[in-house]
Amino acid sequence: MMDTTTAEDIFGSVVAALDRVGVDWSRAVSLATDGAPSMVGKKAGVATKFKDKVQALNGGDRFWTFHCILHQEALCCKSLKMDHVMEVVVRTVNFIRSRGLNHRQFDKLLSDSNITHSLPYHTEVRWLSRGAVLRHFFDLREEIRQFMEKKGKPVLELQSQEWLRDLAFLVDITEHLNNLNKMLQGRKKVVTQFSDNIHAFKLKLTLWEMQLANGNPAHFPCLRDVCVTRPDADMKLYKDKIAGLLREFEKRFQ
Numbered sequence: 001m002m003d004t005t006t007a008e009d010i011f012g013s014v015v016a017a018l019d020r021v022g023v024d025w026s027r028a029v030s031l032a033t034d035g036a037p038s039m040v041g042k043k044a045g046v047a048t049k050f051k052d053k054v055q056a057l058n059g060g061d062r063f064w065t066f067h068c069i070l071h072q073e074a075l076c077c078k079s080l081k082m083d084h085v086m087e088v089v090v091r092t093v094n095f096i097r098s099r100g101l102n103h104r105q106f107d108k109l110l111s112d113s114n115i116t117h118s119l120p121y122h123t124e125v126r127w128l129s130r131g132a133v134l135r136h137f138f139d140l141r142e143e144i145r146q147f148m149e150k151k152g153k154p155v156l157e158l159q160s161q162e163w164l165r166d167l168a169f170l171v172d173i174t175e176h177l178n179n180l181n182k183m184l185q186g187r188k189k190v191v192t193q194f195s196d197n198i199h200a201f202k203l204k205l206t207l208w209e210m211q212l213a214n215g216n217p218a219h220f221p222c223l224r225d226v227c228v229t230r231p232d233a234d235m236k237l238y239k240d241k242i243a244g245l246l247r248e249f250e251k252r253f254q
Helices: 007-020 046-058 069-078 083-097 100-112 127-139 141-150 161-183 191-213 221-229 236-252
Strands: 030-033 064-067
Touching: 007 046, 030 046, 046 064, 083 127, 083 141, 083 161, 127 141, 127 161, 161 191, 161 221, 161 236, 191 236
Parallel strands: 030 064
Antiparallel strands: none
């Protein structure tokens, strides 16, 4: 959509797209949305308009609306409250990537160090994009530190062991969430498979919470590597993060 995104605009675009491919509206039985007000408003939301159109054609048969399972997972992720890490990562990546000269100079530094991958852009709306950026940032943290210092814009957080542990934890948990995200996508899957995937992930969260409570980051390899030089590092913070994430999953996926 190139213009405004009111419920009327979105509904009009959906109708036009479905009509172009010849969808039989009378056979529609459900709609999944991201839960935004313009989508789920009781009087004029897209879901209501969609339901009214379908029922006008199918004689009033039952029609269900759902909150998209992938969007629910994304909302769960926000409960981690790791903005103090993401803001630094995004700001630094944008400084390097948004200026052609900076990007070329950074790639030259990587080439001189025999490193073959660079930094991808971060896209806020895609959790998988976030995971790729975090992983590359973590792997290149020393090169990034050197480059930013040469540019006169040192990233002080990269000198903080506490912040680096937070970064490592976020890389690990994001990769776990990405794996779940991929399981919740694809063709020819039924709702019971999604339910099983969510249930299995909640069991993993329970296990990880217990392990971190005992100071064991076995399923968090980046965190484990960062803590090699600090075996006395307190894992309680990350245990609490996992507990909060589990509560959010329990609330949204009952």
